[in-house]
Amino acid sequence: MTYLLLALKYWRECLIALLAFLILCLLMILNHKDHSIEKLKQEHISYVQEQKQKYLEAAQQQQIEINKVSADYEKLKTEQATKVEYVTRTINKYVDRPIYRNVCIDDDGRVQLNELIKSGQTTSTDIK
Structure with a gap:
């Protein structure tokens, strides 16, 4: 019973101690989460750099x-x-x-044109 009377007498100090304990616990949790976030940021940065490098290599290969x-x-x-x-x-x-000024081309010219057409791989027929 004496502890209860003592606690009632110093209730403000007990409340402050309890709040201080809770604040310390929350700060420890926050610190842990902060380290986790930093680790995830570093992983993300390395992933982005890997993807960027792969993209640049693919672009160079295509070029x-x-x-x-x-x-x-x-x-x-x-x-x-x-x-x-x-x-x-x-x-x-x-x-x-x-002799051929009025006629377009003779047999020799036609052969030359046909060879040109065949070398160009066209589907047109021979000139007659």
Whole structure:
């Protein structure tokens, strides 16, 4: 009974001690949660960096493939332009013959045009 009377006499101090104990417990819980959040932030940052690195590597690989396709296209375009220029000069040589000035092209010119069409892989028929 003496403890109860003593507690009633010093109720303010007991309440302050209880509140101080609760505050200490809450601060410990908060500190633990703060460490957990920091750990999760670090994991998230590392995950984002990994994904960014994978994306950059994939973008570089695609750029390399695009460059290869572009180079192949330019090479094919140059080859095709060379063929067209050769055929054009050859046809002009045939057309400049005095006998064929009113007719578009002769047999030699037609053969040259057909070869150009076949090399371009078109589906058009031979010129007759």
